[in-house]
Every structure is written in C-alpha cells, then in structure tokens.
Amino acid sequence: MSEPRVAVVTGGGxxxxxxxxxxxxxxxxxxxxxxxxxxxxxxxxxxxxxxxGPGGELLPFDVTDARxxxxxxxxxxxxxxxxxxxxxxxGIAADSVFGLMSAEEWRRVLDxxxxxxxxxxxxxxxxxxxxxxxxxxxxxxxxxxxxNRGQAxxxxxxxxxxxxxxxxxxxxxxxGVRVNCVAPGVIETEMIGDLPLSEIKKMIPMGRLGKPEExxxxxxFLCSDDASYVTGQVIxxxxxxx
Ligand code: NDP
Numbered sequence: 167m168s169e170p171r172v173a174v175v176t177g178g179g180x181x182x183x184x185x186x187x188x189x190x191x192x193x194x195x196x197x198x199x200x201x202x203x204x205x206x207x208x209x210x211x212x213x214x215x216x217x218x219g220p221g222g223e224l225l226p227f228d229v230t231d232a233r234x235x236x237x238x239x240x241x242x243x244x245x246x247x248x249x250x251x252x253x254x255x256x257g258i259a260a261d262s263v264f265g266l267m268s269a270e271e272w273r274r275v276l277d278x279x280x281x282x283x284x285x286x287x288x289x290x291x292x293x294x295x296x297x298x299x300x301x302x303x304x305x306x307x308x309x310x311x312x313x314n315r316g317q318a319x320x321x322x323x324x325x326x327x328x329x330x331x332x333x334x335x336x337x338x339x340x341x342g343v344r345v346n347c348v349a350p351g352v353i354e355t356e357m358i359g360d361l362p363l364s365e366i367k368k369m370i371p372m373g374r375l376g377k378p379e380e381x382x383x384x385x386x387f388l389c390s391d392d393a394s395y396v397t398g399q400v401i402x403x404x405x406x407x408x
Pocket of ligand 1: 176177178179180181182183200201202203204205207227228229230254255256257258259278305306307308349350351352353354355356357358
C-alpha cells in the first residue's frame with residue numbers, strides 16, 4: 167500500500183475545522199485532527215472521517231504550547247513521510263471594546279492565533295520543503311480586513327495571520343510549498359453564538375450566514391493541485407460583505 171498523504175487540521179474537532187477535516191478526508195487525505203479539550207466532538211468527527219475517506223487519527227494538544235506542538239508534530243513526521251497539508255484553524259475570540267479589554271483577553275487571543283501559527287507551522291515546514299510539496303492554509307477573518315468593533319485583539323491576530331502568510335509564502339514559493347489564508351465572514355458555528363445575528367444578516371449582501379462547508383470547500387481547493395499557482399493569497403468567503 168502506498169504511503170498516505172497526510173493533512174493536519176488544528177481545532178479540527180468541531181465547527182469550521184470539522185467541515186475542513188471532512189472535506190480533506192473526501193479528497194483522500196489521512197486526516198490528523200488536533201483539538202484542545204473537546205474530546206467527544208473530536209471523536210465524533212473522526213468517525214465521520216473514517217466513513218468519508220482513508221481514515222485519520224486524533225492528536226490533542228494546545229497550539230499555544232510550543233513544546234507540546236513540536237513534540238507531537240515531529241512525532242507525526244517520524245511516522246509519515248508525506249505530511250502535505252497543514253490547516254491552522256484553531257482560534258478563539260474574547261470580544262470586548264478596547265477600553266474594557268483585559269491584558270489577558272488581548273494575550274489569549276493573540277497567543278492562540280499567532281503562536282498557534284508559529285508553533286504548528288515550524289515543525290512541519292522543513293518536512294514539506296524537503297519533500298518539495300506542501301500547502302499551508304490559515305484561518306484569518308473579515309475582522310482583519312474591516313476591524314470589527316469590539317474585536318481589537320481578534321482583528322490584530324487575524325491581520326497578523328495575513329502578514330505571516332504573505333511573508334512565508336514568498337520565502338518558500340520556490341521550494342514547492344504554498345501558503346495561503348482564508349478570511350471567512352460570519353459562519354454558522356458555536357463561535358458566533360453570542361452575536362446579534364438578525365442585525366448582522368442585514369449587513370450581508372447574500373442575506374444569510376455562511377455554512378462551514380462553504381469555507382471548507384475553499385480550503386480544499388487551496389490544498390489541491392487545482393491551486394498549484396496560488397500562493398500568498400487571502401481568499402474571502404463572506405457572502406459579499408466586502
Ligand atoms: P469554534 O469555536 O467552533 O471551534 C474552535 C476550534 O479551535 C475548536 O476545535 C477548539 O478545540 C480549537 N481550539 C481553540 N483553542 C485551541 C488551542 N489552544 N489549541 C488547540 N485547539 C484549539 O470556532 P470556529 O469553527 O467558528 O472557527 C474556526 C476558525 O475560523 C477560528 O480560527 C476562527 O477564528 C475562524 N473564523 C471563524 C468565523 C466564524 O464566523 N465562525 C469567521 C472568521 C474566522 P476544542 O474543540 O477542543 O475546544
């Protein structure tokens with residue numbers, strides 16, 4: 167049997183990460199589902215992965231913990247010779263107007279998004295470069311582009327993803343590794359549970375929220391050979407909001 171092509175999805179157990187994991191499974195990847203604490207959701211996702219593709223496994227760790235991330239991901243490339251895809255999807259929001267935002271809320275959001283990007287990309291990049299094959303897709307947000315009120319921490323973190331994506335893309339463009347990000351608008355997951363959705367829908371030209379599968383399809387495209395000349399890009403998936 168040939169070596170499986172492996173895709174790692176951080177925060178892959180639920181929400182957007184679940185839809186992305188399933189999309190990559192149906193494209194033939196062995197999907198490695200990272201999560202932090204919601205084991206039950208991750209196990210349910212793994213069952214679905216097994217019924218939609220070659221299979222996968224769970225790899226729980228906290229993306230903010232550099233030592234944990236490095237040791238788990240190095241372990242993975244010790245076992246698999248073709249880790250081809252990394253989706254940096256794990257993310258959190260801790261919304262507050264800036265005047266009331268605590269240092270802890272600022273730090274927690276930046277750590278998860280930006281340290282998460284660094285901690286997970288670093289151990290896999292050398293492997294992808296030496297294989298001359300890899301696609302890294304990270305989750306930015308419309309918030310990075312418009313600067314949503316009450317989201318200075320989140321907007322800063324997600325804008326940082328765009329900068330890091332463009333810089334890394336230009337460093338590895340000649341080495342067979344593509345680096346892109348996706349900027350979703352408002353997508354139906356637990357993350358948006360506290361938002362005033364009927365007001366928000368009025369601001370979306372399509373008049374509805376996005377579905378996780380509509381983001382996952384774009385991620386799948388970016389990971390595929392159909393996107394072989396696409397790197398350093400930010401693809402918006404937002405129902406026409408910008
Ligand atoms: P959810 O809150 O539904 O899921 C977040 C996922 O991230 C969970 O799987 C969670 O793990 C994981 N996670 C959080 N912190 C860590 C950590 N420190 N280490 C490992 N995993 C972690 O979010 P969404 O699915 O809505 O969002 C996914 C991504 O898309 C995020 O980066 C988000 O910012 C971005 N996004 C979402 C939008 C939306 O409208 N939903 C819009 C724009 C961007 P666990 O299950 O263990 O808790």
